[in-house]
Amino acid sequence: MISATRQLRRDLETDPTIVDRLAAAKRIPLTDGTTTTFLYRGEADEVLLRHFIYGLPTTQRFERIGGTDVWSCVMELPERSRVEYKIQVTRNGQSQLIRDPLNPRLARDPYGANSVCHGPGYETPAWTIADEEARPGTLAPLTLERTVFGEPRHVTVYEPPRFRPTRRYPLLIVHDGEEFVEYANLKVVLDNLIYRLEIPPMIVALTQSPRRLDEYAASEQHARFIGDDLLPRLESEYPLLPDPSARGLMGASFGAVAAFSAACHEPEAFGRLLLLSGSFAFSDIGDDHGRSPAFDPVARFVNAFRDTPRRVTDRVFLACGTYESLIYENRSLLPLLQSAGMEVRYREARDGHNWMNWRDRLREGLAWLFPGPLWLVYE
Amino acid sequence: MDPMPPIVLLGPQRLRPMLREAAEAIGGPARIAAITGGWEERELEDDELTQHFDGPVVNLRLHHRLETMLADDPELMRHLHRRQDRLQRRRDLYHIRLAHALDAARELLRLPGTHRDLEAAREDAIRTVHAIDDHHVERVQDLDRAFKEDFDVGARPALAYHRQELAEMLGACDAIAIAGGHVGRLLEQLRLFDLGAALGARPVIAWSAGAMALGRRVVLFHDAPPQGPGDAEVHDVGLARYDGFLPLPHARHRLRLDDPVRVGLFARRFAEVRCVAMDEGARLLVTEDGLQHATGCRWLQPDGTVVDTPATSGAPA
Numbered sequence: 001m002i003s004a005t006r007q008l009r010r011d012l013e014t015d016p017t018i019v020d021r022l023a024a025a026k027r028i029p030l031t032d033g034t035t036t037t038f039l040y041r042g043e044a045d046e047v048l049l050r051h052f053i054y055g056l057p058t059t060q061r062f063e064r065i066g067g068t069d070v071w072s073c074v075m076e077l078p079e080r081s082r083v084e085y086k087i088q089v090t091r092n093g094q095s096q097l098i099r100d101p102l103n104p105r106l107a108r109d110p111y112g113a114n115s116v117c118h119g120p121g122y123e124t125p126a127w128t129i130a131d132e133e134a135r136p137g138t139l140a141p142l143t144l145e146r147t148v149f150g151e152p153r154h155v156t157v158y159e160p161p162r163f164r165p166t167r168r169y170p171l172l173i174v175h176d177g178e179e180f181v182e183y184a185n186l187k188v189v190l191d192n193l194i195y196r197l198e199i200p201p202m203i204v205a206l207t208q209s210p211r212r213l214d215e216y217a218a219s220e221q222h223a224r225f226i227g228d229d230l231l232p233r234l235e236s237e238y239p240l241l242p243d244p245s246a247r248g249l250m251g252a253s254f255g256a257v258a259a260f261s262a263a264c265h266e267p268e269a270f271g272r273l274l275l276l277s278g279s280f281a282f283s284d285i286g287d288d289h290g291r292s293p294a295f296d297p298v299a300r301f302v303n304a305f306r307d308t309p310r311r312v313t314d315r316v317f318l319a320c321g322t323y324e325s326l327i328y329e330n331r332s333l334l335p336l337l338q339s340a341g342m343e344v345r346y347r348e349a350r351d352g353h354n355w356m357n358w359r360d361r362l363r364e365g366l367a368w369l370f371p372g373p374l375w376l377v378y379e
Numbered sequence: 380m381d382p383m384p385p386i387v388l389l390g391p392q393r394l395r396p397m398l399r400e401a402a403e404a405i406g407g408p409a410r411i412a413a414i415t416g417g418w419e420e421r422e423l424e425d426d427e428l429t430q431h432f433d434g435p436v437v438n439l440r441l442h443h444r445l446e447t448m449l450a451d452d453p454e455l456m457r458h459l460h461r462r463q464d465r466l467q468r469r470r471d472l473y474h475i476r477l478a479h480a481l482d483a484a485r486e487l488l489r490l491p492g493t494h495r496d497l498e499a500a501r502e503d504a505i506r507t508v509h510a511i512d513d514h515h516v517e518r519v520q521d522l523d524r525a526f527k528e529d530f531d532v533g534a535r536p537a538l539a540y541h542r543q544e545l546a547e548m549l550g551a552c553d554a555i556a557i558a559g560g561h562v563g564r565l566l567e568q569l570r571l572f573d574l575g576a577a578l579g580a581r582p583v584i585a586w587s588a589g590a591m592a593l594g595r596r597v598v599l600f601h602d603a604p605p606q607g608p609g610d611a612e613v614h615d616v617g618l619a620r621y622d623g624f625l626p627l628p629h630a631r632h633r634l635r636l637d638d639p640v641r642v643g644l645f646a647r648r649f650a651e652v653r654c655v656a657m658d659e660g661a662r663l664l665v666t667e668d669g670l671q672h673a674t675g676c677r678w679l680q681p682d683g684t685v686v687d688t689p690a691t692s693g694a695p696a
Contacts, residue, residue: 371606374601375612379559379629
């Protein structure tokens with residue numbers, strides 16, 4: 001029996017306009033089981049697929065179909081994969097990296113946007129999409145005029161729907177908070193999960209750093225900012241539950257390092273950690289951690305923790321994409337956290353180092369760290 | 380014996396309120412007692428609620444009364460906390476037994492075929508779940524009896540005062556409206572303030588958790604929680620103000636109504652009652668003659684299907 005992929009190639013040889021119809025139907029890239037076919041239409045000397053899957057060659061070559069201007073590239077993508085990519089088109093010796101013109105699905109990030117391919121079985125979670133039934137929380141600015149950095153810092157605070165000063169709330173401090181709102185739909189996710197009773201109404205402080213590669217790299221100054229500047233200010237401004245089990249830190253990439261190192265700086269102050277694709281570089285011997293110099297202080301911090309693991313919090317939700325290079329570091333951290341007596345839930349997803357991956361982990365992570373009254377409340 | 384006053388059970392009221400129609404269905408009461416204790420600290424934010432009724436609405440403030448009373452009576456608070464801890468321990472044990480029994484039942488229901496041996500195994504598995512539910516209910520009731528014998532809450536002066544005041548307030552009302560919210564807290568308030576008799580003597584409108592609390596058993600449910608397999612559980616006995624129905628508010632969000640195995644298992648597990656999906660727009664009118672009117676409801680069937688109720692009246696056979 002001829003496969004759908006081979007049949008498509010044959011059909012395209014005789015009728016290249018099939019591509020346009022498939023694009024109009026938003027079916028590109030095409031999936032046939034775990035076989036995914038990327039398509040490009042246009043004159044070119046060479047077309048390459050540049051994806052962000054660590055473990056595969058960064059580029060895959062498109063092949064021209066017959067004498068047409070249609071190019072195809074076939075990849076095997078395991079179930080529930082989600083892949084971000086661009087297409088590199090070379091024409092007359094000039095190369096250009098573009099988003100897939102035949103695929104409207106995009107994922108934005110601070111550097112722009114990538115095209116997105118959903119493998120078989122992957123669906124955008126419903127709880128990440130704005131629900132008009134969900135009451136919205138509000139974002140309020142908060143300025144800390146004097147900080148350990150010697151300069152003001154601006155924080156945005158998510159106040160849950162129906163916020164009341166007479167009630168007490170759990171607290172979550174999020175590193176790179178504005179990016180989480182902008183690129184991972186964090187506000188929508190919070191509104192939805194609170195509406196669905198999967199997490200309790202909570203105060204979420206969204207922090208930013210103007211020098212994140214320095215401050216988030218396990219810097220003691222940042223940890224003091226969290227513990228000595230931000231936390232007391234939030235306690236004075238908001239009715240917060242005092243128990244560590246109602247206080248958490250969250251971050252992704254270097255933000256996860258910042259969250260973990262701040263927790264280490266103030267053991268037991270934060271009972272909940274949500275660490276996504278943490279940049280937990282380390283070396284087993286010597287100083288070569290295999291990454292850029294920006295990771296040097298991170299590796300010193302992680303190496304120190306590996307030498308003497310200690311309990312710094314109650315629960316850690318740790319997650320990483322299997323298509324990112326940091327999977328090794330995150331897998332390595334798991335047994336250390338467990339051996340130190342922390343309760344850890346670890347999740348891997350077939351995704352890369354990106355905001356959509358981190359968005360997709362939020363429901364399980366938040367609901368496990370801060371369980372809502374789902375079973376008992378029927379409004 | 381006086382006839383049983385009518386009771387109207389409703390789905391969630393936030394997006395499509397039906398309180399005015401419900402009030403008309405029970406004769407348009409002049410003065411209504413409102414119970415919003417399931418909303419906990421938001422109990423008194425009942426402006427929206429009162430706008431749906433023509434006459435005055437008196438909020439019984441059960442949450443506030445309980446909080447104040449416990450703050451003033453540490454001994455009573457300790458007693459209630461002890462009871463809650465014991466209940467929770469029993470629930471934890473129930474969950475362990477239930478999880479295995481439901482796993483087995485679901486696995487058997489998912490097997491293809493309908494041959495006699497398989498059907499018998501399925502029946503046995505569901506009977507086992509049923510027995511675990513029954514056993515849990517007995518244990519909860521045993522515990523209640525033991526705590527009542529051990530500690531006479533009715534003798535606490537503050538509680539006696541509140542009960543008396545509530546009886547007087549209810550005496551001046553023609554009907555009672557019970558809102559949704561936290562069903563555990565609501566049940567505790569209704570029991571502690573001894574409102575069972577008052578609820579049996581007046582027309583009642585109840586929605587979501589309010590409707591659940593008035594049934595014979597309170598069943599908690601969610602087919603797709605962020606953690607765990609989503610095993611529905613019998614939480615407690617209810618006030619048994621009506622019988623024959625198990626209202627399932629927010630069913631379209633909380634239940635996988637397109638999964639015949641889960642729907643069928645749910646309906647067969649609670650076969651002694653009709654399992655009623657009650658979303659926005661759902662209404663049941665029950666009198667002493669049984670169900671008088673159902674609209675916007677869906678019944679979960681033992682064969683795994685979900686049947687819309689005709690908008691006019693009556694239940695399917």
